[in-house]
Amino acid sequence: MTGDDPLAPHAVVVGGGIAGVTAALELADAGLEVTLLEGRPRLGGLAFSFRRGDLTVDNGQHVYLRCCTAYRWFLDRIDAAGLAPVQDRLDVPVLDVAAPGGPRLGRLRRTALPVPLHLAGGLAAYPHLSLAERAGVARAAMALNRIDPADPALDGIDFATWLGRHGQSPRAVAALWDLVGVATLNARAPHASMALAAMVFRTGLLSEPGAADIGWARVPLGELHDTLARKALDSAGVRTELSTRVRGITRAEGGRWQVSAGGETLHADAVVLAVAQREAHALLPEGAMEDRDRLLDIGTAPILNVHVLYDRKVLRRPFFAALGTPVQWVFDRTEASGFSGGQYLALSQSAAEDEIDDPVAVLRARYLPELQRLLPAARGARVHDFFVTRERTATFAPAPGVGRLRPGARTCAPGLYLAGAWTATGWPATMEGAVRSGFSAAGAALFALGRRHEHPLKEAA
Incomplete structure (x- = not known):
């Protein structure tokens, strides 16, 4: 050696x-x-990936953003950039199953306008917040853009405290700030350092128009x-x-x-x-x-991934985020996994301290009905396989x-x-x-x- x-x-x-x-x-x-x-x-x-019979399974769904210039360098360096492309433009379908009148689909989108106008149209049309809440989110975003994430004082407070001081309602936190923050920080706002939260939102949403465009591996x-x-x-x-x-x-x-x-x-x-x-x-x-x-x-923080194989196609989009349900993010992994008997969905559940050790039977009883609520086509589909992967120490805990x-x-x-x-x-x-x-x-x-x-x-x- x-x-x-x-x-x-x-x-x-x-x-x-x-x-x-x-x-x-x-x-x-x-x-x-x-x-x-x-x-x-x-x-x-x-x-990483592993084999489960004829299936190639990722231990968890990993995505990155256009602003992740170092990881993009890494992909170029290993000659893999073409295998993990980035969206042309940020577009996140968000389905609220608890909306008045039944499930409602909204989208978090951007335009090509300069920062911060690139998000104005998407926020104005986002149906999961009231008009007052959308205006409050815009004001908080502007305040966020004025602070320095490197300020040591920010590391000592939690993100929820800062959001509360800036007039964010519990609904705004759940439908926007935590929707993004839980996936990127692996912690909900009360348990996340304000310094890290500020870094994520400033870099991802307020640095340049395309910074938050999402990339993920197609293999x-x-x-x-x-x-x-x-x-x-x-x-x-x-x-x-x-x-x-x-x-x-x-x-x-x-x-x-x-x-x-x-x-x-x-x-x-x-x-x-x-x-x-x-x-x-x-x-x-x-x-x-x-x-x-x-x-x-x-400290460390866990991530739970739920894997469901259906006998037919139940989702027409590559991914979506969810509100009003335990489900957080759902991704179509059919093609990447080599599955040919229907559709393979992977649920990525961050900040999963409360359920990381739940038995598979308990998780099955919880998540299959939730997927049926979210996806009507799943109600008549047969489940070929249901399994979970658990990363109990997936990330360091981003605590204050x-x-x-x-x-x-x-x-x-x-x-x-x-x-x-x-x-x-x-x-x-x-x-x-x-x-x-x-x-x-x-x-x-x-x-x-x-x-x-x-x-x-x-x-x-």
Whole structure:
């Protein structure tokens, strides 16, 4: 597993999720010898696929926005941009099944007008809010645009408190702010840091007209984050070792690092720990961080995904969001999964603390009737299969105060760096944040090694 020349600049990346793959590619592109170690038998971290009979299943539905410039770089770098295209223009169908007079469909749309006028027409026509509530949302959006998400004081308050101070009704929170915020933050407004909420809404809705246009993979996630990522790593000269668990990281004589893994020891000039916060805490050597235990104070939040296979087509749209029901977002995964016996719908349920451990039978009894309420065509359809996937630690919890807990890429130990969406990227736990953390860790390592390095994103340089 070690290189032929032990004196050559060598980096070891621990963790083969999106953050680790990004760091490995950046380091290899800069001319370093790179070894990537991943404990699982695949790459991709928590954005992966698996087989269920003839079906290819994503563990959960992952989307990104046009403003996610780092993740878009990642897709380009692994030659996958064409497999995960972005909408031409933001258009989110929102179905309220509890509306007076019966289910009512609305849409969150934008136009090509400049910010903030690009959302004015869509908001004015949004039927799930009263005229007064729409006007109040517009005023709150303008107030949001005037604040700085980097202000440390914002991290200490929750989003719901700020929304309440700006006149947002419970209905406005449910039908708009949480509709977007739960999916992007994995927390409802009372449990979300105002700093992270401000970052999401300012960047996604108020930075440029097309910022919130939605992109998603039209193929299984494993084809992107595992197959194509592995191909890109191989082409870059990265040595990738799967099913290889790291047992320890220690300082060697001469200032280099020793990484014990897979029965061997690798020697490295730089080590990037691109693993979850608890795993990083366990692997960090003594003295590598001031107050290392604060990593254990970064909470986690679950996501539940419900998978339903019908014997016929019951949904004509690629996705929709829902109100007045436990259902949050529904996606058509038929083509991507290879299912040919009808239609495969995936329900993405964020902030799922209350039901993450519910038995499948309980979830089936809850969600099949809700889908029948939302989709009349489902009432006469036969269910081929119903199953769930659970990510109990899907993201870090974006709770108020989390900003002071998230570490930067550099540690106190020269040559040892951190990456992962839970680090101090300024973003919530998204694929975008993961890529940005990989950039930061690789950039810090290359700077310390005296290697010339240009940040892939000019705006973040």
